[in-house]
Amino acid sequence: MNINTNYLNLNESYLFSTIASKVREHAQANPAAEVIRLGIGDVTRPLTPAVVEAMQQATAEMAAAASFRGYGDEQGYGFLRQAIAEYYATKGVTLHEDEIFVSDGAKSDLANILDIFAQDNTVLIPNPVYPVYVDVNTMAGRNIVYMHGSADNDFLPMPDDTVQADVIYLCSPNNPTGAVYSKAQLRQWVDYALARDAVILFDSAYEAFVQDDSLPTSIYQVDGAERCAIEFCSLSKTAGFTGTRCGYTVVPHALVRGGVALNKLWLRRQTTKFNGVPYVVQRGAQAVFSPQGLAQAKTDIAYYLENARIIADALEQLGVAFTGGRNAPYVWLQCPGGMNSWAFFDALLEQANVVGTPGAGFGANGEGFFRLTAFGSRENTIEAMRRIAACKLMKT
Ligand code: PLP
Numbered sequence: 001m002n003i004n005t006n007y008l009n010l011n012e013s014y015l016f017s018t019i020a021s022k023v024r025e026h027a028q029a030n031p032a033a034e035v036i037r038l039g040i041g042d043v044t045r046p047l048t049p050a051v052v053e054a055m056q057q058a059t060a061e062m063a064a065a066a067s068f069r070g071y072g073d074e075q076g077y078g079f080l081r082q083a084i085a086e087y088y089a090t091k092g093v094t095l096h097e098d099e100i101f102v103s104d105g106a107k108s109d110l111a112n113i114l115d116i117f118a119q120d121n122t123v124l125i126p127n128p129v130y131p132v133y134v135d136v137n138t139m140a141g142r143n144i145v146y147m148h149g150s151a152d153n154d155f156l157p158m159p160d161d162t163v164q165a166d167v168i169y170l171c172s173p174n175n176p177t178g179a180v181y182s183k184a185q186l187r188q189w190v191d192y193a194l195a196r197d198a199v200i201l202f203d204s205a206y207e208a209f210v211q212d213d214s215l216p217t218s219i220y221q222v223d224g225a226e227r228c229a230i231e232f233c234s235l236s237k238t239a240g241f242t243g244t245r246c247g248y249t250v251v252p253h254a255l256v257r258g259g260v261a262l263n264k265l266w267l268r269r270q271t272t273k274f275n276g277v278p279y280v281v282q283r284g285a286q287a288v289f290s291p292q293g294l295a296q297a298k299t300d301i302a303y304y305l306e307n308a309r310i311i312a313d314a315l316e317q318l319g320v321a322f323t324g325g326r327n328a329p330y331v332w333l334q335c336p337g338g339m340n341s342w343a344f345f346d347a348l349l350e351q352a353n354v355v356g357t358p359g360a361g362f363g364a365n366g367e368g369f370f371r372l373t374a375f376g377s378r379e380n381t382i383e384a385m386r387r388i389a390a391c392k393l394m395k396t
Helices: 005-009 015-029 049-062 078-089 106-116 132-139 183-196 262-273 279-288 291-318 341-352 378-390
Strands: 100-103 122-127 143-148 167-171 199-203 229-234 247-250 322-324 330-334 369-373
Touching: 005 132, 015 341, 049 279, 049 291, 078 100, 078 247, 078 279, 100 106, 100 262, 106 132, 106 199, 106 229, 106 247, 106 262, 122 132, 132 143, 167 183, 183 199, 279 291, 291 322, 291 330, 291 378, 341 369, 341 378
Parallel strands: 122 143, 122 167, 167 199, 199 229
Antiparallel strands: 100 247, 229 247, 322 330, 330 369
16 A cells, blocks of 8 residues: 555645644734735625525425435536626627526635646746645656746746746736736737637636726637636635635536547546535525626625725835735735745734735745735724734835
8 A cells, every 4th residue: 555645745735733832822922903814815795595595495495305316517507607608708708508507606626627637747836836736746756846926027927938837827817926827928828829729728716806898707718718727716706605605617528638638638637536515505606796796796795805905005005016906805915125925924923913814825936925815894994904904014
């Protein structure tokens, strides 16, 4: 018996546990301090009335023999896939129902999709980015090449013709930087992938936060993407489903590699290894796409984006460089005075009792940067920025 030794190559994920223990120690040493957490990227607004009502109704159906449901289609109920297709139609994207796969969230699919790709593919991953892409490819022992985000490219790395990649992760709006690719930039990525027969894994978990109409919310808004891209989305941030769990993955029929439609492979993978999302949750997800559901989700997103604006405006006044905060729930700032991101974390906790996330936790290129999230309450966001503006740390 041999273990998968690739797991030994993982960087220990100390980020959030280190943050938690530092905050705990700080609270013990300063019992009167009221710590504000703008660190973890979890939502705080409850499920909307449209979703709750649909889930209550579905629960009642499950309680009666005549309407009870057991196993559903692994790839999701038709009613939800149709609702998602209609949502895509509003973006000018035409999808067939069977190109949409309902899942328990984007994280699992972003990892599970690797099942359908050969082991010897080279994977191109932005840095900094959501750490899951690196970890799941490390577990699988794949060769990873990084593309570098920096202030110079507004944290939007572009294709490099000298780099050969087979699988390319893109995240837009990006976690942690809040940066969003333009259509012209995605056009370049699609051309690069098509020229190499590569496949783009496009993570649009934060698409609902995009306010600027000129920015794409789906890679399929770029012609040809249906021949080179798989898109992953989630209701976690769109509609507060982080604890309810529902997402969806789009694998277009036109995406063919090695003479095989990837849609067919993914269907086979899902029907074999996955048994679907609970009926009650899928009814809640369907309600997100109803006119009331969309309006209610929009209200919550507007609430978070107002928090992001408050953070961004405060940083602007302080003269701190940042990205994000306009079309994303994240603000990514440069640590003042050239501080490294953990030193800034410690100083901010000490001087302002505010918790954020050190950029180094999202990849080597995150060093010297810091993430604040807009998912807190309005009061806490205002108070946190007041404290940050007042602390001497920001005057270095
Ligand atoms: N993709 C990105 C970029 C994320 O930041 C997250 C969660 O933070 C996810 C995917 C995971 O989403 P889900 O809750 O749907 O698994």
